Amino acid sequence: MNRESLRIVIVGHVDHGKSTLIGRLFYDTGSLPPEKMREIERISEDLGHDTELAFLMDHLQEERDQGITIDTAQTFFKTATRDYVIIDAPGHRQFLKNMITGASQAEAALLVVDAEEGVREQTRRHAYLLSLLGLRQLVVAVNKMDTVEFSESRFREVTEELAAFLSGIASASTYMVPISARRGDNVARRSQDLPWYEGPTILEALDRFQPVEPQLRPFRFPVQGIYPRDGTEIVAGRVESGMVRSGDELLVLPSGVRTTVTGVHEFLATPTVLEPGQSGGITVSIAKPARGDMLVALENPPTARTSIPATVFWMSRQPLSLTEPLTFRCTTQEVPCRVARIRRRLDSSTLTVIDEDADTLADTEVAELELETGRPVVVEEHAFLPELGRFVLERGYDVVAGGIVTSLPA
Amino acid sequence: MDRLSAQESKSIYIIREAYARFPKLAILWSIGKDSTTMLWMCRKAFYGEIPFPVIHIDTGYKFPEMYEFRDRYAKEWGLNLIIGRNEEAIAGGMGPTVGTKLTCCTELKTNALKQLLAGMDLQAIILGIRRDEHGIRAKERYFSPRDEQFQWDYKNQPPELWDQYKSTSEDGTHLRIHPLLHMTELEIWEYVQRERIPISPLYFARNGKRFRSLGCVPCCAPVDSTAATVDDIVTELRTTKVAERSGRAQDKEDAYTMQKLRALGYM
Ligand SMILES: Nc1nc2c(ncn2[C@@H]2O[C@H](COP(=O)(O)OP(=O)(O)O)[C@@H](O)[C@H]2O)c(=O)[nH]1
Numbered sequence: 025m026n027r028e029s030l031r032i033v034i035v036g037h038v039d040h041g042k043s044t045l046i047g048r049l050f051y052d053t054g055s056l057p058p059e060k061m062r063e064i065e066r067i068s069e070d071l072g073h074d075t076e077l078a079f080l081m082d083h084l085q086e087e088r089d090q091g092i093t094i095d096t097a098q099t100f101f102k103t104a105t106r107d108y109v110i111i112d113a114p115g116h117r118q119f120l121k122n123m124i125t126g127a128s129q130a131e132a133a134l135l136v137v138d139a140e141e142g143v144r145e146q147t148r149r150h151a152y153l154l155s156l157l158g159l160r161q162l163v164v165a166v167n168k169m170d171t172v173e174f175s176e177s178r179f180r181e182v183t184e185e186l187a188a189f190l191s192g193i194a195s196a197s198t199y200m201v202p203i204s205a206r207r208g209d210n211v212a213r214r215s216q217d218l219p220w221y222e223g224p225t226i227l228e229a230l231d232r233f234q235p236v237e238p239q240l241r242p243f244r245f246p247v248q249g250i251y252p253r254d255g256t257e258i259v260a261g262r263v264e265s266g267m268v269r270s271g272d273e274l275l276v277l278p279s280g281v282r283t284t285v286t287g288v289h290e291f292l293a294t295p296t297v298l299e300p301g302q303s304g305g306i307t308v309s310i311a312k313p314a315r316g317d318m319l320v321a322l323e324n325p326p327t328a329r330t331s332i333p334a335t336v337f338w339m340s341r342q343p344l345s346l347t348e349p350l351t352f353r354c355t356t357q358e359v360p361c362r363v364a365r366i367r368r369r370l371d372s373s374t375l376t377v378i379d380e381d382a383d384t385l386a387d388t389e390v391a392e393l394e395l396e397t398g399r400p401v402v403v404e405e406h407a408f409l410p411e412l413g414r415f416v417l418e419r420g421y422d423v424v425a426g427g428i429v430t431s432l433p434a
Numbered sequence: 435m436d437r438l439s440a441q442e443s444k445s446i447y448i449i450r451e452a453y454a455r456f457p458k459l460a461i462l463w464s465i466g467k468d469s470t471t472m473l474w475m476c477r478k479a480f481y482g483e484i485p486f487p488v489i490h491i492d493t494g495y496k497f498p499e500m501y502e503f504r505d506r507y508a509k510e511w512g513l514n515l516i517i518g519r520n521e522e523a524i525a526g527g528m529g530p531t532v533g534t535k536l537t538c539c540t541e542l543k544t545n546a547l548k549q550l551l552a553g554m555d556l557q558a559i560i561l562g563i564r565r566d567e568h569g570i571r572a573k574e575r576y577f578s579p580r581d582e583q584f585q586w587d588y589k590n591q592p593p594e595l596w597d598q599y600k601s602t603s604e605d606g607t608h609l610r611i612h613p614l615l616h617m618t619e620l621e622i623w624e625y626v627q628r629e630r631i632p633i634s635p636l637y638f639a640r641n642g643k644r645f646r647s648l649g650c651v652p653c654c655a656p657v658d659s660t661a662a663t664v665d666d667i668v669t670e671l672r673t674t675k676v677a678e679r680s681g682r683a684q685d686k687e688d689a690y691t692m693q694k695l696r697a698l699g700y701m
Contacts, residue, residue, distance in 0.1 A: 029437060100566065100618065121593040125575075128595045238435065248450045253481045260479075262447050291478045301435050303446035305481070315454055339593055353598050356454070416598040426595045 028106040030235050033126045035113045035154070036136030037144040041167040045136055045205040045226075046110060052212035053227070055101035105231040113150075120149070120388055121339045124426060127154055131236040132161035134226070135186075139178055139202070140171045143185045149373040149388070151189035156335060156390070158410050158428065161233040162190065163199045165226060170204040174217045189375065199229035238301030241265040241409050243274070243321040245298075246355035247313050251305070258289050258305040259313050264355065264411040266321060268298045268306060276311045277318045278328035278400040283311040316357050318402040326412075328400035329432075331364070336417070336427035337372065337390045344385040344424070352397050354415035360398035361417070368392045385425075392430070403429045438625050441617050445472070446479045447597065448576055448613040452560055453485060455601055456609070460487045460516070461560040462547075465500040466648040467633050468562035470507075471622055472614055474631045476560075477511060488513045489550060489559070493542035494524050495650035503634045518550035530652045542650075551608060558609040566618045575600075578610045620671045627664045638662050 034042050050056050101108050113119075113126035127133065133154050137147050154162060164186060172178045183200045190198060201210055202218050203226060209215030210225045224232065243266030251258045268274070272285045288295050289305040298304040306319075313319060320326060332352075338344055344363060352361035369382040370390045378389065385391050406413030406428035417425040435443070449472075452459055461476065461484070463469045476484045490504055508515040520528075523541040530538045551559070558577075565574065575591055577599035592600050600609060614622070626633055636645045643656035644667075661670040 027437070122591070125591075125593045125595060248447070249454050251480060251485075253483070258481060260450060262443065289481065291481050299435055301440060301443055303443040303450070303479070353601075355597075356451075358601070414596055416595050418601070421600075421602050423593050423595065423598065423600070426593070 028235060029109060030106055030132060030230070030233060031109045031111060031130045032132045032134055032230065033111040033113050033123075033130035033159075034134045034136065035123060035127065035146075035150040037138070037141075037146040037150075038116055040136045040138040040141065040144075040147070041165075041205045042112070042136050045134070045165060045167065045203075045211070046112065048205045048208055048211045049108075049110075049226070050101050052208060053101045053103060103227055103231055108230065116146075123150065124153060124157070124337070124339065127157050127159065128426070130159060132230065132233045133159050133163070134230075135162060135164045136167050136205075137164060137182055137186065139166050139168050139175075139182060142182050145373045147186070148189050148375075151186055152372055152375060152390075153337065155190055156337065156428065157426075158406060158414070161197045163201060163226060163229045164190075165205070166200065166202045167205050169202045169209060169215075169218065170207055174202070174215075176220045179221075197233070199224060199232075201226055201229060238263070238265065238299075238411075240300060242324060243268050243272070243319070244326075244404075244409065244412060245274075245306075245319040246357065246412075247315050247317045247319065248356050249315050250313070256287075256307050257312070258307060259319070260303075260305045261319075261356070262303045263298050263300050265300055265409055267300065269296060273322050274308065274319045275322055275325050276308075276313050277320060277325070277402045279311075279317070280328075281311045282322075283308040283319075316359075318355070318357070320402070326402050326404055328402050330397045330400050332395040332397065332401070332403060333393075333430045333432065334395055334415075334427045335390060335392050335430055336363075336385070336425050338385045338387060338425050340419070340422065340424035341387050342419075342424075343387070346383040348419070350424070351418040352395060352401065352415060353418060354401060354403055355412060357401045359401055361395050363393050364396040365394040366391050367394070395427075403432070405429055405432055438621065438628060441621055442475060442478075442625065444616060445475050445613040448599070448611065449476055449479045449560065451597075451599055452558060452577075452611045452613070453480075455599075456558040458555060458557045459560065460489050460554065460556055460558075462562070463488050463490050463504070463513075463515075464562070464648070465490065465496070465504050465634060466562075467626065467637060468564060468614055468622055470633060471626060471631055472560070472562040473507075473511070473513075474629060475613065484511070484513060486514070487516045487554070489516050489518055489547075491518045491543055491546050491550075493546070493650050494519065495529070495542070495652060497636055497648070497651055499634055499636050500648065503632075507632065516550070516554075518546045520546035520549060530650070535653060556608060558611055560611045560613060562614050563612050564617050564619070564622070565615050574612055574615055576612050576615055578612065579607050580610055581607050620668070623664060623668050623671060627668055633664070637667065639666070 036042050111126040113123040166182050179202045203210040212227050244264045245261050248261040287307040347362045366382040369379040372390045404412040413429040416423045528541045575594045639659045639662045644659045645656050661667040
């Protein structure tokens with residue numbers, strides 16, 4: 025019981041075969057209700073096609089848009105190893121914020137590229153943003169191999185072109201798989217027509233990935249709220265890394281006050297420890313923390329700071345103007361901020377530098393910049409602790425950018 | 435951490451974020467398994483004292499077992515229960531056979547909620563919907579804005595990155611907050627099993643039938659099943675391929691297959 029599950033986001037340039045591949049994954053893993061499968065087979069036959077899986081997905085898509093029932097199994101498929109949750113991300117440029125929303129929830133990604141058309145604008149942008157967002161497990165499906173005579177050299181050309189955009193993702197956890205989603209080659213079963221390829225199929229590659237586990241780094245506990253109960257004040261929050269026990273000494277940031285954990289609390293239970301990833305509560309001596317504070321272990325505590333080097337992607341039609349007032353949000357911290365300096369401004373689909381020392385940033389662009397917050401905040405480098413190394417920027421009511429913390433000065 | 439604990443932790447995080455951001459907050463309790471599970475999580479999130487009102491939208495057509503269950507646990511759990519009814523429509527005889535099912539749902543549920551929201555001046559409401567339950571819900575966000583007309587602009591939703599949820603709403607809008615969005619029907623039951631959460635008896639099979647989803651008496655049909663306990667239901671769901679809401683009449687509008695077939699040249 026309690027089977028493992030993994031969330032994967034499927035991205036790629038429009039028409040490169042995302043829907044067909046999703047349909048194929050459901051079909052070949054037997055995750056479709058039998059009635060639906062028979063219906064698709066019958067229709068395809070009547071239309072004189074091979075079983076057309078893109079039609080299946082388009083049909084589901086339409087159902088979704090119209091608000092009509094689709095069956096439970098259809099956003100989930102199973103292999104012998106685990107359950108998969110599919111996050112379908114739109115391929116159009118104007119839906120980039122939806123793609124980013126999807127990718128930020130995923131533990132692994134599947135990037136679809138058309139072998140004939142090759143790498144296109146959204147392929148490059150998606151590849152780059154996946155690595156920027158910190159996704160470390162990726163399958164690149166070079167699709168429609170049937171249209172390029174299953175050519176190995178064409179496959180190499182496409183994968184080499186992509187490599188530059190995937191620099192952030194370790195090659196050890198990247199699989200490049202030649203497939204035909206329409207025919208099912210190398211999706212669930214190995215293809216006879218691709219004998220030169222010795223790597224895993226799509227499903228085998230996915231099954232090798234690991235769920236993203238909360239970190240076993242030093243204790244970090246952003247405070248969500250203080251709940252007075254039975255004469256004590258429970259400090260509620262989620263453990264972003266590390267563990268905590270009664271008796272542990274902690275530091276409250278940004279104030280720097282030292283405190284001792286007097287109890288670990290759960291409703292109707294008496295736990296002795298809070299684990300990484302757990303939403304829980306503790307009581308502490310002396311200090312009175314508030315929402316937005318961070319409780320941390322004494323060894324190597326982070327520094328509360330007001331200047332943050334970051335890489336940011338802009339997601340608003342209205343461009344950024346340097347120094348305009350924004351809000352910085354990271355964990356439960358929320359403080360006024362502004363962009364003090366834009367070192368480099370990049371086109372996210374080509375990675376070419378548009379501008380150095382820029383004073384603006386437009387929709388879909390990426391920048392290496394310096395943030396200045398109105399009050400000290402506690403962050404970590406994204407590579408060290410993603411939970412404390414990623415943030416959003418708000419303008420008024422709206423999230424206009426996402427970002428990650430790059431190298432912090434000691 | 436195991437999967438159920440991780441799912442619970444995420445839900446509790448969202449519930450606490452909602453409470454921190456919106457002083458004028460309430461939770462909707464349909465008496466079904468999902469919202470009852472969510473109430474349970476709220477009790478865990480806030481150490482037994484749910485710090486906001488619990489709303490039940492009563493159409494007057496619910497099962498007697500549901501009213502009994504509601505009143506029993508409202509008392510046992512010390513809930514601040516508020517019952518919303520569109521009294522005018524009920525007095526006017528609204529029912530599923532009066533107009534269409536759609537108008538009945540709109541009047542007795544949506545409009546009852548609208549009236550209540552306006553009266554209580556709420557900024558946000560917590561709902562127990564899940565992504566796997568219904569197609570359109572696959573596109574939902576955790577914090578989802580609705581305008582004055584309750585419209586959901588699902589083609590132009592705000593981005594929602596990591597655990598940063600929309601914090602404020604513009605005048606006239608309110609936010610719907612969905613702490614169970616990431617859970618599946620099976621996970622809900624596994625969680626009910628693990629936590630021993632009390633659930634309405636209507637879900638358990640009697641005479642070869644049980645309800646998989648609860649609504650109003652006239653529009654809600656039981657499915658064939660012999661699952662008479664939580665353990666049985668967990669076993670049943672691990673193998674079934676029948677959709678959860680297959681017993682819900684308002685979902686039975688399956689005209690699109692033919693439309694699509696015709697477009698493709700099918701007779
Ligand atoms: N020849 C061939 N065509 C494919 C393959 N996969 C998808 N297609 C076709 O490519 C078109 C676009 O596919 P679709 O899945 O809708 O792309 P999406 O926009 O990425 O979802 C459709 O006409 C598919 O039938 C494949 O492996 N081989």
